[in-house]
Amino acid sequence: MFDDLTYKLEGVFKKLRGRGKLTEKNITDALKEVRRAFLEADVNYKVAKDFIAAVKEKALGEKVLHSITPGQQIVKIIHDELVRILGPETSTLSISSSSPPTVVMLVGLQGSGKTTMCGKLSLHFRKLNKSPVLVAADIYRPAAVEQLKVLGKSIKMPVFHVDKDPVAIAKESIKFARDGNHDIVIIDTAGRLHIDDKLMTELEQMKAATAPEELLLIADAMTGQDAVNIASEFNSRLDLSGVILTKMDGDARGGAALSIRTVTDTPIKMIGIGEKLSDLEVFHPERLASRILGMGDMLTLVEKAQEAVDMREAEKFHKKLQKEAFTFDDFYSQLQQLRKMGSLESILSMVPGIGNAVKNIDVDDHALVRIEAMIQSMTPDERQRPNIIDGSRRRRIALGSGNELTDVNRILKQFGQMQKMIKKISRGQMSDLAKGLFKM
Ligand SMILES: Nc1nc2c(ncn2[C@@H]2O[C@H](COP(=O)(O)OP(=O)(O)O)[C@@H](O)[C@H]2O)c(=O)[nH]1
Ligand SMILES: [Mg+2]
Known part of the structure; x- marks a missing residue:
């Protein structure tokens, strides 16, 4: 970023x-x-x-x-x-507890990422134990309703639509939510290529009809100052409650993020960092500032690690280590956990002092893939008792995993060192270490 x-x-x-x-x-x-x-x-x-x-x-x-x-x-x-x-403060999405459903209305230009963000936000709310419903109110672009329906289906999120005008759709969606016990309504609206008065008037009417708790502008961070100007115009007509910047993963230069708050006096609440529906982060001014200054982003990294590491698995693993040796099966599942956090490069880029160093290096995700292939080429017995892996077994593993014999030798040697180290630790302060690692 x-x-x-x-x-x-x-x-x-x-x-x-x-x-x-x-x-x-x-x-x-x-x-x-x-x-x-x-x-x-x-x-x-x-x-x-x-x-x-x-x-x-x-x-x-x-x-x-x-x-x-x-x-x-x-x-x-x-x-x-x-x-x-x-910021200066982290500004979170507000959910009204008094009179459900909470209405969240997304507005913005065409292609800014509104429909995608509807999906992302619904997952975000579901994680908070909410029951959202998506509302397809973009009736102008062909297939826009269908796009939201398909997206909803892929994550098993209900999608509401009736064949009426956007204001009526929005109004009826609230009744639908109440009847179905959905506590969050996320309205996807139509975008335009440019701001036009007709669209704004319609959005104003939708706002009046649904009284949204959050009226969020979805803006493409890659468009820099254009995003800022768009935010100003939307804000002057609709009095936004916040902005969500999308495509922060692309080569956005930073102009939008650094200017929007001051120019529009509207907080940035979340950021979209990829096309996948899980690519959503809360916008933390403090962390982004550190990232921009090359100080890394340990907190986000830790949060990602916490999400990826299954706590029960971690606990089980830790107990096992106290009793038994570290095996290739353990190694394999650790690698899988690591991979859940994202690409090696994206993980490294968040570590202070490393961010810029890896900028121009092609981090070798393949190294991990190769090690995984080797482990997969081992028999269950070999994985549990690596010391039985003699010369002929090594050759077989090399052949089976598409590696050179020297690669297999190297990994076995490194693994041996790792085992020793882990033994040392697990005898001593392993429990403290594990606690520190997993509960940071
Ligand atoms: N790289 C990246 N692409 C995104 C992001 N959000 C949306 N997109 C892509 O942008 C395009 C337009 O998104 P869409 O949700 O249909 O925009 P809408 O017209 O505002 O509803 C799609 O190809 C999305 O996959 C993001 O955070 N990062
Ligand atoms: Mg759309």
Whole structure:
């Protein structure tokens, strides 16, 4: 996310940290570079200007200039300012508890990702033990209703539609939800290529008819300042409750995310980070700021790990380790857990200090695939007791998994070392270690 901006800022910080003492001119020069990086990331001109002014005022204070680590302090000031313009607080979707159903209405231009987001949000709410219903109210684009129905079917989410105008569909969906005990109504609306008055009027009527708790603009982050302008226009007509930025996984430069809050005074609530329906994250200003500054994103990583690691499996595994040796079967299931977290590259990019280093390296997901293939080529007995794997067995495994004998030898050797290490740990503080790992 925002790799280019991160890369440039890291360059500026490196120079700043490299100096023991900073002069006013050093700081002014560095901030000029930050400003240029912002503009190249398509940040709104005024937002960039105000940002730099705010950082400068704090950075030129006596405390910073005469501190022992002026460079670090300035990075901290920039971080805090970033958090401020991104949020500053995490702003979650609100669910009204008093009078269900809670209505969530999605609006935006065509292709911004509304329909996809309906699916993503419904899954998000289902995880919170809610029972959502999707409402197909885009009657203009051919097949739009069908698209939502197919999507709903794929995740077993009910989809409501009647052959009427969007305002009537929206109205009736609420009754449908009440009758069926659905506590969340997610309305998919029509997009247009451009903002036009007719669409806005219709959306206003839908809003009046359903009194949505959340009226969210779905905006494509890749469109930069256009997304910001669109947000302004939608906001002035509809008084949005929030924005969701989609396609943050693409080569969005950051301009939309960094400008929308300030320009429209509307919080960003969630972000779409891929085409899959699970590709949704809560928007955390603090974490994004750290990511932009190349400080990694440990918290998101930890959350992903927690989702991927089945706690009961982890517990079972841990108990087993205390009694028995670590086997290839264990190794295999650990690899599977790791893979659930995403590609190796996406995992690494969230680790502080590694993000930019892996930017241009093709991380070898194939290495994992190869190890898995080798394990699959082993007999159950071999997996449980790797020490029986002699020369001829090694050759058979190499052949069966499409690897060289040297690869198999190397993996067996590494596995042996791993076993030893794990034995050492499991005898000692394994339980503490496991607790730390899984409950972070
Ligand atoms: N890469 C990426 N693609 C997305 C994301 N959200 C939606 N898309 C894609 O954008 C296209 C338009 O999405 P759709 O939901 O139909 O947009 P709508 O016209 O606003 O309803 C589809 O091809 C989606 O798969 C996202 O977060 N990342
Ligand atoms: Mg759509």
